[in-house]
Amino acid sequence: MNLKVGIIGVGHLGRIHLQQWLQIERVDVIGFFDPFDENAEKAIEMGAARFNSLEELINAADAIDIVSTTTAHYQIACLALQQKKHVFIEKPITHTLQEAQHLLQLIQEAGVKGQVGHVERFNPGFLSIKDYALNPLFIECHRLAQFNPRGTDVSVILDLMIHDIDIILSVVKSKVVNVAASGVAVVSESLDIANARLEFENGCVANITASRMALKKMRKIRFFQKDAYIGVDFLEKKSEICRLSDTAQENDWAIPLEIPNQATRYIHFEAPNVVDSNAIRTELSMFRDAIEQDIPCSVSFEDGYNALLVASEIYEQIIQKQKK
Numbered sequence: 001m002n003l004k005v006g007i008i009g010v011g012h013l014g015r016i017h018l019q020q021w022l023q024i025e026r027v028d029v030i031g032f033f034d035p036f037d038e039n040a041e042k043a044i045e046m047g048a049a050r051f052n053s054l055e056e057l058i059n060a061a062d063a064i065d066i067v068s069t070t071t072a073h074y075q076i077a078c079l080a081l082q083q084k085k086h087v088f089i090e091k092p093i094t095h096t097l098q099e100a101q102h103l104l105q106l107i108q109e110a111g112v113k114g115q116v117g118h119v120e121r122f123n124p125g126f127l128s129i130k131d132y133a134l135n136p137l138f139i140e141c142h143r144l145a146q147f148n149p150r151g152t153d154v155s156v157i158l159d160l161m162i163h164d165i166d167i168i169l170s171v172v173k174s175k176v177v178n179v180a181a182s183g184v185a186v187v188s189e190s191l192d193i194a195n196a197r198l199e200f201e202n203g204c205v206a207n208i209t210a211s212r213m214a215l216k217k218m219r220k221i222r223f224f225q226k227d228a229y230i231g232v233d234f235l236e237k238k239s240e241i242c243r244l245s246d247t248a249q250e251n252d253w254a255i256p257l258e259i260p261n262q263a264t265r266y267i268h269f270e271a272p273n274v275v276d277s278n279a280i281r282t283e284l285s286m287f288r289d290a291i292e293q294d295i296p297c298s299v300s301f302e303d304g305y306n307a308l309l310v311a312s313e314i315y316e317q318i319i320q321k322q323k324k
Contacts, residue, residue, distance in 0.1 A: 003288055006061035007032040008054065008076055009068035010043035013090065017067050018048055020281040027288060033057045058083050063113075063291060065284070066090060070154050074099035081106040081114075088287050090117040091166070092158045093304030097312050100305045107301050115287045115297035116304030118166040120219075122279040122286075125237045126167065128272040129230055132241065134171050136223040136230075139206040141168070144214035147187060155191040156183070157311050161210035163234075164221060165314075166299070166307040171223070174202035176310055183318040186213050196314045241270040 003026060007018055010032045021029045031049035033056075034040050040050050051057040058064060058079055063086035066076050074094045080087050081103070093116045094100045107114045120126060141164040176198050183194030192213050198206040219234035228243040244257065244265050255267040283298070290297045 002026050002028045003291060004028050004030045004060065004062040005065060006030055006051070006057040006063070007043075007048070007065045007067060008034070008057065009066065009072075010034045010039045010048070011036075011067070014039070014067035015043060015046065016280060017065055017284065018043055018046055020278065020284055021065070022047070024281065024285050024288060026292070030060055031057060054079060058085055061085060063088065063287070070158060071095045074103065077103055078106060081110045081112065084110045084112055086113040086287075086291050088115050088117065088284065089304070091119075091304065092116075092154075092162050092308050092311065093301060094308065095154070095158075097305075097308060100301075100308050104301055104305055113287070113290050113297055114301040115283070115290065116299045116301060116307075117283060118163065118299045118303070118307065119279045119283055120163045120167055120234055121170060121299055122277075122282040123232075123234045123237060124274045124277050124279070125232045125234055125239045127277075128239045128274045129232065129241070132230060132272070134223055134225070134230065136171065136204055136225045138224040139168055139172070139204065140222045140224075141206065141208040141210075142218050142220050143208075143210045144216070144218040145212045146214060146217065147192075147212055149188075153190075155194070155315055156210050156212050157191060157194050157196075157315050158308075159210075160212060161194055161196070161208055161314070162307050162311045163219075164208050164210070165310050166303065167221060168198070168206050168208070169306055169310065170303070172200050172202070172204050172206070174200040174204060176313075177201050179310070179313045179317060181314040181317040182321065191315070191318060194314065194318060198310065237276070238274055239272050241272060243268050243270070 005027055031051050032043050033051045033054050064080040066089040073089055077087050077089055143160045178199035181196040183191040186192040193211040196208045221232050223230040230241050232239045257265045257267055286298045
């Protein structure tokens with residue numbers, strides 16, 4: 001029996017979700033809810049049915065995909081969880097930590113599946129290094145975008161930086177022990193540029209920069225660890241690995257590294273095989289799989305809460321600095 005999915009919010013991103021759901025097997029898109037007629041008309045043209053109310057759509061669906069504005073996530077998710085419906089919710093999980101904490105409680109009580117749309121986890125470039133042993137000591141992230149009024153209902157931290165926060169937390173299995181941050185609002189009423197330095201209990205340090213005031217896009221993360229550098233370009237969907245070893249294998253392209261008073265070592269360059277895929281379709285398909293197979297979701301509500309926790313601390317640090 002196919003999974004009955006309802007979509008809440010069919011703006012720019014919501015219509016992308018709709019397009020992908022329509023191509024996923026064992027799924028029936030029963031329709032959508034969106035109070036804005038302009039959005040609704042475009043979704044209807046794609047073949048989706050419009051529901052007149054949130055409650056009507058939630059009651060008819062097995063699973064709800066929430067692609068509304070961030071400030072509405074909590075209210076909609078509460079309604080769905082109270083009806084024991086599975087919930088996919090776009091990042092960030094909610095607008096406040098208190099809201100996210102309550103959703104963690106509600107989903108446990110409901111006994112359903114909940115996934116957060118941290119889509120960069122499914123970027124082909126990042127997936128290409130999933131089998132590589134990552135144990136970074138230093139991480140550097142740059143996520144830059146040209147200004148777009150869409151998304152300015154939240155700060156650049158919740159709009160852009162939270163992608164990299166989630167990626168870092170998924171890689172560094174250690175507790176954040178110190179946060180230092182700065183940022184500024186340039187055009188919108190909320191922060192448009194932010195930088196944060198995260199220090200982890202295991203000694204790893206992450207430096208994260210996010211801006212929606214750039215002239216061109218950039219979405220890169222670099223992991224530095226003992227004898228290796230691993231880079232991922234989320235925009236170009238590719239990765240690279242540079243590692244040091246004591247030997248050069250036959251038919252292996254390597255550059256000798258001469259260091260005084262040390263034995264010669266060799267720099268090896270690798271370009272991991274990237275399997276092209278649509279990251280949104282992948283994350284939605286895995287949400288379907290979690291429901292069908294009764295397995296944990298790939299990005300849980302707890303993961304979403306943890307990313308929001310760090311993002312909130314970064315935001316509060318910046319705001320407190322500005323008050324001084």
